[in-house]
Amino acid sequence: MNFLLGAFKPACNISITFTDGKNRKQVPIKKDNGQIVMNPLFQSQETIAGKIHIDPYQGKKVEHNGVKVELLGQIEMYFDRGNFYDFTSLVRELDVPGEIYERKTYPFEFSSVEMPYETYNGVNVRLKYVLKVTVTRGYAGSIVEYQDFVVRNYVPPPPINNSIKMEVGIEDCLHIEFEYNKSKYHLKDVILGKIYFLLVRIKIKNMDLEIRRRESTGAGANTHVETETLAKFELMDGAPVRGESIPVRVFLSPYDLTPTHTNINNKFSVKYYLNLVLVDEEDRRYFKQQEITLYRLKEEAS
């Protein structure tokens, strides 16, 4: 029995460590099974280096046709599950074919890797980065080990950032003017603004601001669009009268937001919208949606 078990066990244990693994920031990532794991965080143009340890089990030797490590950037569409599209693929050969008898360590380095896209976990699409170590064997099947890591790219504040200002209404019923101080927000930003009531003939019960994410995947006729409401923030309670102005102040930090992604590798886009919703006493909803751009601002080292 033991023998048999031993036969199906992988012959060795592979582990991957990053050079600055102890100091590098870890961010939580939700896996398929719902588990949340911490993964190291990188950004584009960083050098990804580390060590790979291959540890054969007691008394075993590993015969192989070579050892390599790959850095893969993958997009996975959920309707096409299991099919990964690699938009980045780098390979480092670590060993020529041979045998491993005891623990062996291979340093590796991908220097200044171009990783243009951020890690993204959406409803219908996932973009991830992974290190893949392969111990190639012939008949026995290769031994593969993965190490996910996260990529986030920071951008400087946009030079032009106009406010959003708009007057909307239903004739002789409701006229409002709203103003958000910017059109582009970073992820920890605060939305400030005001809602002016120019004409109110309906009995408003309350007013909310929703933050919505619109994720579109695929292209052409196969485009899938998925919209989620990430936040519902009450702005006003009760019925305003003409001339009232209601302040808007929404902190974005509590919400799980990502930067806006436009046409990532022709596969998907992620856009954000502010949706202003007024609800009247008969629970009718009046809303106006405005796109905003989210970007990731380099956090101050604190």
Place this chain on the structure above:
Amino acid sequence: MIAEDDEKWLAAANAAVKQNAFYMQRAIDSNNLKDALKFSAQMLSELRTSKLSPHKYYELYMRVFNELGTLEIFFKEETGRGCSIAELYELVQHAGNILPRLYLLCTIGSVYIKSKDVTTTDILKDLVEMCRAVQHPLRGLFLRSYLAQVTRDKLPSIGSELEGDGDAQMNALEFVLQNFTEMNKLWVRMQHQGSSREKEKREKERNELRDLVGKNLHVLSQLEGVDLGIYRDTVLPRILEQVVNCKDELAQCYLMDCIIQVFPDDFHLQTLDVLLGVCPQLQPSVDIKTVLSGLMERLSNYAASSVEALPNFLQVEAFSKFNYAIGKVVEAQVDLPAAGSVTLYLFLLKFTLHVYSDRLDYVDQVLGSCVTQLSATGKLCDDKAAKQIVAFLRAPLEKYNNVVTILKLTNYPRVMEYLDHETNKTMAIIIVQSVLKNNTHISTADEVDALFELAKGLIKDFDGTIDNEIDEEDFQEEQNFVARLVHNLYNDDPEEMSKIIFTVRKHILTGGPKRLPLTIPALVFSALKLIRRLRGGDENPFGDDASATPKRILQLLSETVEALSDVSAPDLALRLYLQCAQAANDCELETVTYEFFTKAYLLYEEEISDSKAQVTALRLIIGTLQRMRVLSVENRDILTHKATGYSARLLRKPDQCRAVYECAHLFWADECENLKDGERVVLCLIRAQRIADAVQNMTNASRGTSSTGSVALYVELLNKYLYFLEKGNTKVTGDTIKSLAELIRSETKKVESGAESFINSTLRYIEFQRQQDGGMSEKYEKIKMEWFE
């Protein structure tokens, strides 16, 4: 039903609050900030309910309020543990629902201010601005009330340790003002919530919430550093702007009252024109009179309490401002009922009397304004207005306690013109009573004229009114006042006094048949008093054309009394004629005396038909005539003759008898030698005795029926004889007396006369006189009677 539901919802909400508060407390105990925030937000969510009535909502609010106290302390401790307060300030704003978010924000905000990490101003501004997000009136009101409550003790003021500069303090002011404005808006808006069917109930509920709004004004007044300048330039205009703009009756009324009650008197005085300027801009339905009266009352008290304040009143011309403002209000509020406007003037008048008691012109001005107002509305008809105007007219009277002062007010009578008859009379009584009570000295004819003009409600009937239902007693009482009033008019100068009398007469004669009998006597006696005074002084010191000669006055009286005879009060007229005759006699005016007698006789003959009245009248005539000295022999004869004639024609014999023996006196005047006609005296007595005999016969004829009168008559006669005997009438002889005495004795033997005591005392008197020394006993010697043995 609804109240029950209310109760149920409140209980549910209370339970939820209690539970969440428990969890919150547990989180606090274990320093779990996240949970503390979570449960406090949940607890606060209970305040989002729309189901509760304001009253119940208040209960719920108070419960939550108490819990928030713990949270505030926790926040404070949390900052001590290194959690940045700015972070906390942001953190609470992550709450998804607006109401809990803002309550938490206010709570942390108050901690923030205390921590001095940040300028108070910024936080206050932020809080008051953010609170705009709650537009639901009830919830907004309570939220802002909470804001006011937690920031109250943290507002910067001059010298406060938080921030010293004036800017911060102005900003604090701004904060309170803004919060006030917003709260008031919400409060006003409440009335439009829900169906119009329940409007009344809603207004009642709204009224219960008014103190939430008013508290802001209280805070303002307590705010240190708010001096007159700031009050005048910032605080008041801002408040008033809101008051005017909200266009809501309830709010305007309450807030105006609040302003008046909350801020110091001195401020009001200095900003009077601003405050008053607002009044006409208020809604027509606002009860301005309550507002203004409150203000005037306060200022009156202020003036009363501190003497130093008085110059300020003058300086700011408080009176003219009030007067002007009230005029404006009345003008602006077309629908103001007469009672309302009169009440306004009443308060102004009271204020004026309090503050400017020495400025009669002001008082008159108020009256004048009132007249102008009344002239637009016409006569006052409703009870309320009448009551107010009586109070209005009464005020100066009570203040000065002197009608003479009132008479100087030219507009006073003009106001009275607008009263209905009943009220006019009431007012007249009040005026007259004031004179009587204070014993006011009214000494010129002009004043008297004015006074009677004022009191004309008492003096005469009004055209076209028939007072059927006047209580006789009341009426007499009223006229008694008039009579007493007449006696109160007095001037040492006879000339003026006579003018007064002329004036009084002029007014009194308009009184009509019911009043004259009650008022004329007073006038007559007052005039007679003057005549007596004139007689005592120099003979006609004024020359012939002066009005104050006795003759002229008597002439006047004659005419006056004549008015009485026209109104079927002949008894009274007769008496007065006789009084006048007496006065004329005293003034040695023969013709006038004769004239009066003539009138009296005529009255007797033509008007007095009742036999009892005749007896009385005749006695009076005889009595008066007896004392006449100025009459010539002829005239006297005529009058005496007439009187005796009347006596003989009386209906009842005993009356005849008595009248006739009274007439005997007409021929005998003690102090006047040429008026001692002993013979005619005796003749009279004999005639009287004859009548007594006739009576006696009649009595005997119908014995047993009644009268014992004749014996009494004889005794009376006996007394007369004795009288004249004593006076020295030589024609009275002892025989006559003796025979009369005999007659009496025989009569008393026959029958129980009932006059024994009279007889006995007469006899005792005779006995007594006889034993006296001197002349008397001599005279009595003649009438020794065996009766006495």
